[in-house]
Amino acid sequence: MMTKVKTQGLVTDLMPNIKLMQAAGHFLFNYHSDNSGMSMLLRKVYSSVHAVLIVVNYVCMAINMAQYSDEVNELTANTITVLFFAHSVIKLLFFALNSKSFYRTLAIWNQSNSHPLFTESDARYHQLALTKMRRLLYCICGVTVLSVASWVTLTFFGESVRFIANKETNETMTEPAPRLPLKAWYPFNTMSGTMYIAAFALQIYWLLFSMAIANLLDVMFCSWLIFACEQLQHLKAIMKPLMELSASLDTYRPNTAELFRASSTEKSEKVPDPVDLDIRGIYSTQQDFGITLRGAGGKLQTFGQPTPNNPNGLTQKQEMLARSAIKYWVERHKHVVRLVASIGDTYGTALLFHMLISTITLTLLAYQATKIDGVNVYAFSTLGYLTYTLGQVFHFCIFGNRLIEESSSVMEAAYSCQWYDGSEEAKTFVQIVCQQCQKAMSISGAKFFTVSLDLFASVLGAVVTYFMVLVQLK
Amino acid sequence: MSLAGSCVALHLRFLRCCGYCRLAGGDGYPPLLRWLHHAYRYFALALMTAYLLQQCVYAYQEQTDMDKLARVMFLLLCHVTSITKQIVFHVDAERIDEMITGLDDRLYNEVSEKQAQLLSTTCVRAARLVRVYTGTAFITCTLWIVFPILEYANGRPVDFPFWAGIDYNHSSIRFLLVLLYSYYATSLEGIANTTMDAFIATILYQCQTQLKILRMNIEILPDRARAIVKKESNQKYEAVLWKLFIECLTHYKKITSTSKILQDIFGTVILIQFAIGGWTLCMAAYKLVSLNVLSIEFASITLFIMCIFIELLLFCYYGNEVKVESDRLVESLYAMQWLGTPLRFQRSLLVFMERAKQPLRPVAGRIIPLSLETFLTIIKSSYTFYAVLRQTK
Numbered sequence: 001m002m003t004k005v006k007t008q009g010l011v012t013d014l015m016p017n018i019k020l021m022q023a024a025g026h027f028l029f030n031y032h033s034d035n036s037g038m039s040m041l042l043r044k045v046y047s048s049v050h051a052v053l054i055v056v057n058y059v060c061m062a063i064n065m066a067q068y069s070d071e072v073n074e075l076t077a078n079t080i081t082v083l084f085f086a087h088s089v090i091k092l093l094f095f096a097l098n099s100k101s102f103y104r105t106l107a108i109w110n111q112s113n114s115h116p117l118f119t120e121s122d123a124r125y126h127q128l129a130l131t132k133m134r135r136l137l138y139c140i141c142g143v144t145v146l147s148v149a150s151w152v153t154l155t156f157f158g159e160s161v162r163f164i165a166n167k168e169t170n171e172t173m174t175e176p177a178p179r180l181p182l183k184a185w186y187p188f189n190t191m192s193g194t195m196y197i198a199a200f201a202l203q204i205y206w207l208l209f210s211m212a213i214a215n216l217l218d219v220m221f222c223s224w225l226i227f228a229c230e231q232l233q234h235l236k237a238i239m240k241p242l243m244e245l246s247a248s249l250d251t252y253r254p255n256t257a258e259l260f261r262a263s264s265t266e267k268s269e270k271v272p273d274p275v276d277l278d279i280r281g282i283y284s285t286q287q288d289f290g291i292t293l294r295g296a297g298g299k300l301q302t303f304g305q306p307t308p309n310n311p312n313g314l315t316q317k318q319e320m321l322a323r324s325a326i327k328y329w330v331e332r333h334k335h336v337v338r339l340v341a342s343i344g345d346t347y348g349t350a351l352l353f354h355m356l357i358s359t360i361t362l363t364l365l366a367y368q369a370t371k372i373d374g375v376n377v378y379a380f381s382t383l384g385y386l387t388y389t390l391g392q393v394f395h396f397c398i399f400g401n402r403l404i405e406e407s408s409s410v411m412e413a414a415y416s417c418q419w420y421d422g423s424e425e426a427k428t429f430v431q432i433v434c435q436q437c438q439k440a441m442s443i444s445g446a447k448f449f450t451v452s453l454d455l456f457a458s459v460l461g462a463v464v465t466y467f468m469v470l471v472q473l474k
Numbered sequence: 475m476s477l478a479g480s481c482v483a484l485h486l487r488f489l490r491c492c493g494y495c496r497l498a499g500g501d502g503y504p505p506l507l508r509w510l511h512h513a514y515r516y517f518a519l520a521l522m523t524a525y526l527l528q529q530c531v532y533a534y535q536e537q538t539d540m541d542k543l544a545r546v547m548f549l550l551l552c553h554v555t556s557i558t559k560q561i562v563f564h565v566d567a568e569r570i571d572e573m574i575t576g577l578d579d580r581l582y583n584e585v586s587e588k589q590a591q592l593l594s595t596t597c598v599r600a601a602r603l604v605r606v607y608t609g610t611a612f613i614t615c616t617l618w619i620v621f622p623i624l625e626y627a628n629g630r631p632v633d634f635p636f637w638a639g640i641d642y643n644h645s646s647i648r649f650l651l652v653l654l655y656s657y658y659a660t661s662l663e664g665i666a667n668t669t670m671d672a673f674i675a676t677i678l679y680q681c682q683t684q685l686k687i688l689r690m691n692i693e694i695l696p697d698r699a700r701a702i703v704k705k706e707s708n709q710k711y712e713a714v715l716w717k718l719f720i721e722c723l724t725h726y727k728k729i730t731s732t733s734k735i736l737q738d739i740f741g742t743v744i745l746i747q748f749a750i751g752g753w754t755l756c757m758a759a760y761k762l763v764s765l766n767v768l769s770i771e772f773a774s775i776t777l778f779i780m781c782i783f784i785e786l787l788l789f790c791y792y793g794n795e796v797k798v799e800s801d802r803l804v805e806s807l808y809a810m811q812w813l814g815t816p817l818r819f820q821r822s823l824l825v826f827m828e829r830a831k832q833p834l835r836p837v838a839g840r841i842i843p844l845s846l847e848t849f850l851t852i853i854k855s856s857y858t859f860y861a862v863l864r865q866t867k
Binding site: 326327330334337338341424425428429431432435436438439447448 | 814850
């Protein structure tokens with residue numbers, strides 16, 4: 001009986017995605033419960049076989065493109081297909097070469113800090129993130145399967161021909177070609193018979209797996225961004241109680257008991273780890289504790305009694321909870337900044353390649369779109385390619401944009417809470433946080449561009465411009 | 475030479491051999507040697523100016539022949555950028571020396587072991603860059619003298635892309651003289667030009683490394699202060715913290731001033747380089763498409779295009795790196811354990827963060843930032859020029 005692999009942090013949240021990636025043939029060998037030599041070898045063989053099949057079929061498609069490059073329309077169509085699937089090959093190779101970086105990013109959230117007063121909010125936003133990630137995964141999986149199904153269906157409509165240029169008369173002729181989803185050169189004759197069925201089956205498998213490879217990696221990237229955004233939401237949500245806690249230390253407030261309610265009752269679904277309630281888990285060194293006390297002005301002499309230094313009559317434990325709240329907030333925010341930096345380092349180059357290839361593909365598609373002359377197979381396939389490519393770009397642009405928005409709105413949350421009632425320490429904390437949050441956290445494509453809706457808008461605008469210009473030139 | 479200063483050691487050696495950069499002030503060179511080197515530098519400048527004028531005369535003579543004009547133009551333009559840099563090295567020699575000795579500063583070189591590792595990696599990479607880049611330029615120049623030799627050996631008339639004033643096609647000695655002159659001038663220019671570019675890029679690279687070191691120091695500032703207080707119990711925590719903070723501030727000021735001096739000295743030159751680089755790329759591409767793929771000339775023009783490409787990319791890439799690194803300064807300031815430090819320190823940290831929010835953006839000619847976006851813009855414009863040029867053919 002295989003024991004369930006013990007995972008934590010991001011890996012637990014992304015386990016379905018990881019399992020799907022392993023099934024699709026990515027070179028993802030961690031996070032298995034059984035790490036014996038034999039199963040490792042089997043997994044490596046599995047991934048290698050997939051990789052070889054994918055690359056070989058891709059090369060066959062490229063050979064086909066080179067073979068029939070005389071006729072412009074045929075060449076354009078084949079180039080678009082080749083570029084379209086270049087994403088899969090690149091992402092497969094990228095992951096294989098960069099897997100350490102991916103593992104590092106997945107492991108960043110393995111240890112996260114906690115605070116008794118904020119565990120409920122933390123759990124709530126974590127659950128939100130989880131739901132969104134799952135929903136995204138199902139959605140993209142559905143789209144992939146739907147795309148493959150519609151591609152295969154479309155194969156059976158229309159004439160199965162290819163265009164060649166007649167060298168003498170310079171006219172375009174049509175020549176019968178095998179009715180397969182993808183035009184590729186095979187060493188065997190695929191016009192009919194068992195070879196045809198074999199080639200068809202191979203191509204269905206190939207379509208499904210290559211699209212899955214490309215899309216699952218994008219989903220992982222977007223899931224990371226969703227997680228980071230929800231963490232920022234959590235931080236924004238606890239800013240107000242944080243300020244009130246800080247204010248309760250040296251200003252009289254009428255309902256301080258309410259603020260500490262979360263620590264006295266354990267009403268959250270997730271039972272907090274015993275170490276959460278242990279104050280030692282919050283402060284790492286005696287020095288921190290000592291200096292904070294000095295900074296806030298004075299030791300507390302008596303507990304439970306309102307004194308000039310303790311106007312609300314907090315117990316020692318409550319006072320420590322209040323003081324440690326700011327530390328929790330700052331450490332959690334720094335953790336999120338580290339996560340986003342790691343995401344950018346890991347996936348930036350892949351985004352750059354994606355955008356490069358998508359730009360060329362979209363330019364060619366704009367040209368193809370000008371030749372649509374009715375509701376036929378050609379129109380459907382061109383529009384299909386267009387929507388899919390634009391959809392892929394939109395997919396990561398929207399999440400990148402959300403990250404930018406969330407991270408810059410932290411400053412507004414900091415300002416909108418009652419910072420003026422907080423202690424000097426709290427006010428300086430708000431100032432420093434605002435300084436950091438003025439520069440929004442963004443993902444850059446290897447420092448060339450920023451992933452945001454502006455990027456998508458510029459890409460879409462370029463496509464529309466090319467299309468309009470080309471239509472005019474016709 | 476200090477660790478930080480030695481990153482440009484190889485560049486300076488090449489430049490001094492070519493007669494572009496003056497000898498170091500403090501070294502014990504006898505006055506006679508210094509004077510001779512001074513004269514050599516003026517000779518190099520005169521030679522380059524003469525060669526440029528010869529090319530201009532040739533261009534004027536052949537203004538109707540598009541092919542020959544293209545051939546001489548892209549060399550001429552390259553030469554113009556090289557001469558502007560040479561003039562800058564002559565005129566601003568004082569400030570360049572100041573910048574180089576500034577690299578030996580204590581602030582740049584008092585580093586921990588891990589940071590010293592970073593500095594030596596910088597030196598190794600900078601040396602590799604200059605060797606590869608200058609080597610490529612030298613090979614290109616050598617390839618360029620191969621075809622005149624081949625053509626002369628085959629008895630065909632040779633046409634050097636500059637006005638020689640003498641008929642070299644019918645006398646071996648004259649041909650050899652002109653050939654040697656051409657080879658000397660072009661290789662000197664090629665080596666010196668590429669070394670000067672690598673020099674500027676290396677200073678930017680050093681700024682980036684220093685920013686990395688500064689960020690490393692900032693992130694562990696309170697921890698370092700604590701370690702010092704533990705070791706020397708007579709020091710007070712707050713005083714040590716303050717001292718280390720001021721050191722980081724001064725380090726940052728020094729990096730900013732190095733970058734500013736570099737910008738002041740070379741800003742205009744880099745601007746001219748960008749303007750001409752795009753144009754040169756398109757002319758070279760225009761020449762390239764009319765050649766046979768397997769000929770030596772094709773290879774040499776490809777190498778030349780690569781050199782221009784790398785020239786532009788060098789500035790843009792390292793300028794971009796400096797900007798990216800300085801952008802992350804605020805993150806590093808935030809990442810240190812400021813929670814728990816005295817309020818007075820936190821408020822000063824705020825002022826530093828405010829200053830650090832302005833990224834260190836090296837600019838060319840005060841307008842064009844050295845970044846990857848600029849690089850993409852130049853490539854796009856150069857392709858546009860090329861397309862227009864092809865249309866007018």
